[in-house]
Amino acid sequence: MEPGKEQIMLTTERLLFRQHTMADMDAFCAMEQDPEVRRYVGGKPRTREEAEHRFINDPLQPIDDRMAVWATILKSENRYIGRSGVYPHYKPDGEIIKNEGALSFYIAHEYWGNGFATEAGRAFIQFAFNQLKLKRIVAVVEVGNDASVHIIKKLGFTLVETECGPRSFYHFVLKNASDNPL
Ligand SMILES: CC(C)(COP(=O)(O)OP(=O)(O)OC[C@H]1O[C@@H](n2cnc3c(N)ncnc32)[C@H](O)[C@@H]1OP(=O)(O)O)[C@@H](O)C(=O)NCCC(=O)NCCS
Numbered sequence: 612m613e614p615g616k617e618q619i620m621l622t623t624e625r626l627l628f629r630q631h632t633m634a635d636m637d638a639f640c641a642m643e644q645d646p647e648v649r650r651y652v653g654g655k656p657r658t659r660e661e662a663e664h665r666f667i668n669d670p671l672q673p674i675d676d677r678m679a680v681w682a683t684i685l686k687s688e689n690r691y692i693g694r695s696g697v698y699p700h701y702k703p704d705g706e707i708i709k710n711e712g713a714l715s716f717y718i719a720h721e722y723w724g725n726g727f728a729t730e731a732g733r734a735f736i737q738f739a740f741n742q743l744k745l746k747r748i749v750a751v752v753e754v755g756n757d758a759s760v761h762i763i764k765k766l767g768f769t770l771v772e773t774e775c776g777p778r779s780f781y782h783f784v785l786k787n788a789s790d791n792p793l
Contacts, residue, residue, distance in 0.1 A: 618630050620677075620681050620696075621681075621734055621735070621738055622686075623730050623731070623733075623734045624730070625685065625686055625687065625727070625730060626683055626684065626685060626686060626727060626730055626731060626734070627683075627684040627686050628681040628682065628683055628684070628695065628696065628731070628734075628735075629681060629682050629684065630681065630682065631666075631681070631682045631694070632682070635666075635682050635691045636663065636666050638690075638691040638692075638719070639662065639666050639691070639694070640657075640659055640662035640663060640666065641719070642693065642717060642719050642720075643656065643657040643661070643662035643665065643666075644656050644657060644658070644659060644662055645719075645720050647720045648717065648719070648720055650756075651752070651753040651755060651756035651759065652717070652753070654778065677742070677743060678696070678697055678698050678699050678712055678743065679696050679698050680694045680695065680696040680698050680715050681694060681695060681696045682694060683695045683716075683718070683727070683731055685722070685727070691719075692718055692719050692722045692727065693716065693717045693718040693719050693722070693727070693728075693731075694715070694716075694717050695715060695716035695717065695718075695728070695731035695732070695735060696714075696715060696731075696735055697712035697713065697714050697715075697735045697736075697738070697739040697743070697745070697748060698712065698713055698715060699711075699712065699713070700712055700713045700747075700749055710744075710745055710746040710747070711745060711746065711747045711748070711749065712739050712743070712745050712747075712748050712749070713748070713749050713750065713751070714732060714735060714736065714739075714748050714749070714750045714763075714766075714785075715750075716728040716731050716732055716759075716762075723758075728758075728759075728762055729762050729765065729766070732762060732763075732766050733766060736748060736766060736767075736785065740787045740788075740789065744787075745787060746786065746787050746790050747784055747785065747786050747787065748768075748784070748785045749782065749783065749784050749785075750763050750768055750782075750783040750784075750785075751780050751781070751782055751783075752780065752781045752783065753778060753779070753780055753781075754773070754778075754779040754780065754781060760781065763783050764783075766785065767785050768783035768784060768785045769783060769784055769785070770782070770783055771783065771784050
């Protein structure tokens with residue numbers, strides 16, 4: 612796809628969310644190769660080769676045109692600074708759970724601490740509840756990822772389970788407040 616012609620999914624005051632394009636590959640790979648970014652998501656950095664493989668083969672592109680992890684662009688610099696979105700929530704057997712989504716955000720290390728993940732998270736929650744009419748959004752955060760836990764709680768999520776293992780994970784849930792069970 613010609614750069615600049617990608618489908619824009621959503622915008623916020625400082626950010627723009629759009630489909631990934633091949634032009635994003637270097638910035639994507641730099642994040643995947645960064646041990647700080649990978650500390651609580653996979654644990655160790657990927658090699659450039661692994662990162663490229665993931666960029667090309669992973670379902671980064673929208674599944675139903677609306678639920679996916681999107682290229683996150685800092686508008687003032689027209690620069691790829693990460694990826695974020697609400698993507699389908701899968702059961703362990705791979706089946707998609709209807710009316711649910713999973714929130715995700717990754718920001719390049721040099722842009723941490725500017726409120727970008729919070730801004731992205733807030734925008735996607737509003738989108739998921741108001742436009743997609745999802746009933747629940749989940750978030751899985753590795754124990755120790757305190758910045759992410761802080762953001763998830765600030766966004767209103769509730770801790771429902773702690774999964775313990777060699778790597779332990781918190782499971783958070785946010786329900787659609789306007790969802791009437793009757
Ligand atoms: C987690 C991550 C997305 C945060 O991105 P960010 O743009 O820096 O986040 P924000 O600036 O919006 O917010 C960070 C918040 O965490 C707080 N924080 C930072 N470090 C913290 C720590 N060690 N403990 C508790 N809170 C912390 C900040 O004070 C800020 O809160 P505030 O705005 O209320 O002051 C980013 O560090 C990242 O991409 N990490 C690697 C990938 C990852 O872990 N993704 C999440 C997977 S669940």
